[in-house]
Each structure stands twice: as C-alpha cells, then as structure tokens.
Amino acid sequence: KCTTSNVLYTYCSKRPKKYELSTSQYYLIRHHTDYNIVKEGFQISYYYTTSVTAGTTTTTTTTVGPPVSRVAQLMDELTNSTFYNNENVPMKDLKYASPATVSFELTSIIDLNEKKGKLISVGKFTMQWLDELLVWEPAKKFNITYMYIPQDDVWKPSLVLANAYSGVQKMGASFVNVHVTHNGTVTWKPKRVLQSSCKLDLTYYPYDEHVCQLKFQLWAMDNSNINFTLASKGFYVSSDYSENSRWTLISSTYLQEIFSDRNMFTFNLRLRRNAGFQLYFLMFPMISLASLNVFAFVLPPESEEKARLSIVIFCGFLLNNVIQNKEMPKYSTELSLMSLYSLILLLNSFFILLLSLIVLRIAHFSDKLSPPSQCLCKFARAVSGLRSLLTFYCIRDKNPSQHVQWKQVASAIEFVFFWTFLIYYVIITACFNARIVGKS
Numbered sequence: 008k009c010t011t012s013n014v015l016y017t018y019c020s021k022r023p024k025k026y027e028l029s030t031s032q033y034y035l036i037r038h039h040t041d042y043n044i045v046k047e048g049f050q051i052s053y054y055y056t057t058s059v060t061a062g063t064t065t066t067t068t069t070t071v072g073p074p075v076s077r078v079a080q081l082m083d084e085l086t087n088s089t090f091y092n093n094e095n096v097p098m099k100d101l102k103y104a105s106p107a108t109v110s111f112e113l114t115s116i117i118d119l120n121e122k123k124g125k126l127i128s129v130g131k132f133t134m135q136w137l138d139e140l141l142v143w144e145p146a147k148k149f150n151i152t153y154m155y156i157p158q159d160d161v162w163k164p165s166l167v168l169a170n171a172y173s174g175v176q177k178m179g180a181s182f183v184n185v186h187v188t189h190n191g192t193v194t195w196k197p198k199r200v201l202q203s204s205c206k207l208d209l210t211y212y213p214y215d216e217h218v219c220q221l222k223f224q225l226w227a228m229d230n231s232n233i234n235f236t237l238a239s240k241g242f243y244v245s246s247d248y249s250e251n252s253r254w255t256l257i258s259s260t261y262l263q264e265i266f267s268d269r270n271m272f273t274f275n276l277r278l279r280r281n282a283g284f285q286l287y288f289l290m291f292p293m294i295s296l297a298s299l300n301v302f303a304f305v306l307p308p309e310s311e312e313k314a315r316l317s318i319v320i321f322c323g324f325l326l327n328n329v330i331q332n333k334e335m336p337k338y339s340t341e342l343s344l345m346s347l348y349s350l351i352l353l354l355n356s357f358f359i360l361l362l363s364l365i366v367l368r369i370a371h372f373s374d375k376l377s378p379p380s381q382c383l384c385k386f387a388r389a390v391s392g393l394r395s396l397l398t399f400y401c402i403r404d405k406n407p408s409q410h411v412q413w414k415q416v417a418s419a420i421e422f423v424f425f426w427t428f429l430i431y432y433v434i435i436t437a438c439f440n441a442r443i444v445g446k447s
Contacts, residue, residue, distance in 0.1 A: 081143060093159070109236075115248060124206065126276075127202050158179050158195065168203060175226065178199055211343075237272060253280065288330075293324075297355070313366070
C-alpha cells in the first residue's frame with residue numbers, strides 16, 4: 008500500500024524519466040496508462056538487485072522492449088546536443104535545400120461569415136521532412152527504431168496561413184508530438200482551426216456560390232532553405248467530412264505555385280449557400296407584400312381604406328429592407344440582385360401610395376363645381392368598354408348623353424393602374440427569378 012511516507016516518486020509527463028534507486032530495498036513500480044499509449048506500444052523497463060550473501064550480488068532484469076531510460080537518454084542526446092537547435096534548419100550542408108512534403112485534410116467547414124468575409128474551417132496537416140541531426144543506429148541504441156518527441160523540442164517547418172483573417176498564428180500545440188525514425192524522418196500531424204479571409208460576390212444572393220482559398224507558405228524561409236512540395240495526397244477532403252448546415256461544399260482543387268521565391272500551396276473551396284432560410288424569411292414576404300400592394304386599386308375609389316392599406320404595405324417594405332440590410336453581407340464586391348429587387352419594390356410601393364391618394368382625391372371632386380373634361384369622359388367610356396371585354400359582360404350607358412362623373416373617372420384610372428402594376432410585378436419577378444435561379 009502506497010502512502011505519503013513510502014512513495015518515493017510520482018511522475019507524469021510526455022517524456023520518460025530515469026531514476027537511480029538503492030539496491031538494498033524492494034520497490035513496487037505502479038504504472039497507469041491509457042489506450043493510446045498501449046496502442047503505440049508503451050515500453051517499460053526496470054532493474055532491481057538483492058543481496059543474497061555477503062560479497063555476492065544477484066541482479067535480475069525484466070525488460071519489455073527498449074528501456075525507458077535508454078529512450079530518455081537517446082532523446083536527451085539528440086535534442087539537447089550542443090549542435091542541435093530547434094530554430095535552425097537541421098542540415099549538415101546548407102548548400103542544399105532540406106526536402107519536405109505537406110498534405111492537408113479538410114475535416115469540416117464551421118462557418119462562412121458573410122458580414123466579415125471570414126471563413127472558419129478545420130483541417131489536419133501531415134508534414135514530413137528529413138532531420139539529419141536526429142539520426143542514430145538502432146543496433147547501438149537498444150534496437151530503438153523510432154520515438155515520439157514534443158514538437159517544441161525539434162525543428163519544424165514554419166508553415167503559415169498566408170491569407171489569415173487576423174494575423175499569423177503558430178501551428179500545432181505544445182502537447183503534440185512528432186514521430187522520429189532512426190534515419191531522421193520526422194512526421195508531424197498538427198490539427199488546426201483556420202480563420203481565413205474570403206472575397207465574396209453576392210450578385211446572386213441567396214443562390215450564391217463562392218470560391219474561398221486557403222493559402223499556405225513558409226514564413227521567413229525560401230526555396231533555398233526548404234524544398235517544400237506537396238505530398239502524393241496533396242490537399243483533399245476527409246472521408247469523415249462534417250457537412251455545414253448553411254453551406255454545401257461543391258468541389259475542391261489545389262495548386263502549387265512560386266511566390267516571392269517561396270512555394271505557395273492554394274486550396275480552393277467552392278461553397279454554395281443553402282437558401283432555405285433566405286427564401287422563407289426574405290423572399291416570400293417581399294413577393295407577398297408586392298402582390299397585396301396591387302390590390303389597393305381594387306378597393307372603391309372613394310374608400311379611405313385604400314390609402315391606409317398603401318401606407319401599411321409601404322411601411323412593411325421599409326421594415327423588410329431594414330431586416331434585409333442586417334442579413335446582407337457588408338463585404339461584397341457587387342450589388343446583390345435581391346437588394347436591387349427589394350429597392351424596386353419599395354419605390355413601386357411609394358408610387359402606388361401616391362397614386363392611391365390621387366385617385367382618392369379625384370373620386371371626391373364635385374361634379375357641379377368642375378365636371379370632367381371631354382377627354383376624361385372619352386377615357387372613362389373606353390376603359391368601361393375594355394372592362395366589359397375582359398369580364399365578358401356588356402356595360403351600357405342608359406343615357407349615353409349623360410355626362411361622366413368624377414367617380415367613374417377615378418374608377419377607370421384605378422382599373423388601368425391595377426393591370427399596369429400587376430403585369431409589371433409579374434415581369435420583374437419572373438426576370439429576377441430567371442436571372443438568379445438560372446445562374447445557380
């Protein structure tokens with residue numbers, strides 16, 4: 008039983024540790040591990056000696072794999088050597104560039120913030136390079152063929168996100184280890200949340216598509232120091248890719264190019280918006296208000312409800328534009344067709360409000376003080392005949408010689424305005440949908 012009085016050491020770390028114990032005592036070694044360590048083949052070694060008779064010592068050794076003390080010793084010899092510096096390129100001859108490869112696995116798209124022009128994604132890098140200073144002979148080092156070293160103890164390529172949204176950030180974390188083999192091959196697999204800037208074109212919002220780029224290049228190094236190339240897999244989408252509810256990843260491509268004597272790796276992501284939210288909360292209210300706005304001309308010309316209805320619908324368009332302005336991104340290079348369509352509907356609602364007030368005023372003109380002119384009378388009779396053709400009902404004047412009243416003139420004007428704005432709304436809505444949906 009271990010108590011505070013008889014426990015000599017309690018140690019927990021990523022690196023092995025060597026203890027020198029007295030040979031005249033018995034010791035209990037208790038080790039706690041987890042699945043990851045067992046899976047990677049955790050190896051433990053301990054030595055103990057007991058005195059049998061005076062002058063005679065028997066030593067019993069139990070070893071499972073290379074001794075931990077030897078691994079710790081080898082790690083210390085390599086990384087703490089006078090010649091090793093984790094800030095310098097690990098090449099014995101700096102005339103030649105150190106070879107290195109990189110691949111990137113995209114695991115998810117967290118968000119594409121249209122208002123800020125920021126793409127947030129998650130991916131895992133796999134970088135491999137040759138470290139000529141981390142080389143040993145397994146036969147001379149207890150057959151140790153590989154080991155894991157904390158990433159901060161070795162040199163790593165300074166690969167950064169060139170189009171980062173908010174400054175350059177360090178890749179990896181202190182708890183991440185690198186895999187080092189006896190021939191100097193180092194493999195590093197850091198996972199990273201990336202925040203990159205993305206140029207948006209919202210012309211066809213909400214059926215818009217965007218190509219966002221992830222650009223990576225070496226920091227403070229050029230091709231003369233590191234020959235960084237793409238691995239065989241290159242940049243690819245993970246088989247366990249997590250779909251985003253607002254954006255669908257259509258396709259992805261990558262390329263390697265040289266920029267300022269440095270290799271730059273560009274990962275192009277083509278994203279399409281899932282337009283369900285915008286259709287329900289932005290498009291349908293606009294179309295409904297526009298359709299209802301036309302029917303202000305169906306009410307009797309002398310009715311004051313006509314003006315009230317037009318004012319309410321105009322305020323509805325104003326409120327819809329305010330909501331849309333909050334939803335619409337601010338970092339777009341082009342004016343959205345949806346914003347243009349909304350502006351047209353707002354102006355039309357304003358004109359309908361003015362025309363409704365004019366019709367209401369005409370309907371209340373006094374026939375005795377100022378009767379309609381002859382031209383207005385002909386206009387009212389012509390519209391009455393057209394209305395009879397459209398309704399298949401013959402409207403005849405009982406007394407053709409009787410003068411036309413102002414109320415009839417107002418009714419004729421309403422009839423013309425109703426069909427004019429109705430046809431106009433149908434045309435611009437059809438053109439808008441054909442332009443946006445057809446492009447998508």
